[in-house]
Amino acid sequence: MKLFFTRLGWGCLLCLLVAQLASAQTTPPSPAPAASGASARLRLEGQWQGPLPVPGGKLEVRIAITELANNAYFASLDVPQQRLNRVPMEVLVKGDTVTFTSAEVGCRFVSRRLPDGPQLTGQWEQPGYKTALTLRYSPLPPPPKNFKFQPPYRIEEVTISVSDGTQLSGTLTTPAGEGPFPAVVLLSDMGLQTRDAPFVDYNLFGSLADYLTRHRVAVLRFDDRGTGRSTGDSRQITTPLRVQDAQAALNFLRTRPLLDVTRLGLLGHGEGGNVALLAAAQPLPPAFVVSLAATGVVGREHLAYQQALGRADGQPDTAQAAEARRQEIAQQDIRRQAEKMRATGANSAQIETFLAQQQMRQRSAQKKQVEANLKKQQTLIDVVRQTADNTQARAILENMLRQFYPEMPAAQVLSTAEWMTTPWYRYYLDFSPLQGLGGVRCPVLLLHGTEDAQVNPATNLPPLEKALKNNGDLTTKRLEGVNHQFQPPMVEWPLVGGQSQPVFSPLALETIHDWILPPTAAAK
Structure with a gap:
């Protein structure tokens, strides 16, 4: 599909575009990495719009850009008069030059932007047609509260x-x-x-x-x-x-x-x-x-490892929620540090190195924790396998959990012991x-x-x-x-x-x- 005109003529193309609307891609494009350090000079996130001169008039063009964590971008093209919505565009940043390309509609926009400038100025290109184009910046409009797009x-x-x-x-x-x-x-x-x-x-x-x-x-x-x-x-x-x-x-x-x-x-x-x-x-x-x-x-080998890791998905909700919060707090701290690096001018390579180092540290700490916990979990599992009576098994488990994990809340001790004697858990062990x-x-x-x-x-x-x-x-x-x-x-x-x-x-x-x-x- 080509944008705006083909050899078929303007009127025929408009009909074709309407007919092909249902097949237009609506999902975000794959991110294209920006040049190293480019995001420290250019901030592109927002909506860029302006009139595109075409034979016989003008068409309003909008490009919405979302910045990603790795100095890359999501971008999409809207042309309301031709019913083109969220058409994916690749983004390439080199210095102060920003190039947008859409293979789907066969167009390219090569533009320049001064640092913190309110507009992108350049040349719009498609087969057989070139023209100057200026797009002005506006923030991405926030969706109304509780608003959800109707999926296609x-x-x-x-x-x-x-x-x-x-x-x-x-x-x-x-x-x-x-x-x-x-x-x-x-x-x-x-x-x-x-x-x-x-x-x-x-x-x-x-x-x-x-x-x-x-x-x-x-x-x-x-x-x-x-x-x-x-x-x-x-x-x-x-x-x-x-x-x-x-x-x-x-x-x-x-x-x-x-x-x-x-x-x-x-x-x-x-x-x-x-x-x-x-x-x-x-x-x-x-x-x-x-x-x-x-x-x-x-099953018992898998469960022992999962519980030693502290991430057994079948654990009681309180245990899952506590572990999820611990993970999220740790990830948020790493993200804050990475964003601070971005704000002070770090390039994508430096941020990626930092994240890789943090990941290695987490793995090392996690490995030590798992090794320490694994024997405890295997002992708990042996109690379940060797004690058929659930009431008796729960009493033993509760006592051992208090010994192994003194900091564990009383409610979590009870719910964990109950979970480890459910029909699912007993079945899954074997x-x-x-x-x-x-x-x-x-x-x-x-x-x-x-x-x-x-x-x-x-x-x-x-x-x-x-x-x-x-x-x-x-x-x-x-x-x-x-x-x-x-x-x-x-x-x-x-x-x-x-x-x-x-x-x-x-x-x-x-x-x-x-x-x-x-x-x-x-x-x-």
């Missing part, structure tokens, strides 16, 4: 019926258009989670569902049993019950219009990845499986994630982040690969810099209100989407 896809609140009478409350998002579309069910990590899989200020499944649906993949996500608006007894959940829920969700998708029944898959995170693989070995399997950070070791995987015949994508501190890819990925060696269609990837929550390195987080905000790794999003719906298929 269908949203439906649904209920999934499980054979045991449980009702799972969920959200089905379907791309715009007639379909049929591939679809995927999202399965959460261990512990009780609602459909968006929230973690502090980050919604893992909410972000993933939005991206996939915008890119022609329908998504079903739901609240876990006994959580949110789903019914069921959350205390009785076990991994086999989670497999049953996954199968019910797949069966639900098989009844829906607009979906391609030959391309209905499961995508799980953590334990959800193991659940997806187990469901794929059962009758009526999914068409494909995407596993994000699934474990490859026996859970083998590899059992039955030889029967998986559908295509499988195994993704692990190299910075995953909770599910170490070096320990967990090889056993999964070995168990699936006869699959015939297995893809395995280690994503550089990605952590367990599938966030990119902090240096790649966008700045919102001057603060770095966690996001789903763009590399992971593209990898997942392109595997489910290869570019050749997406173009059809």
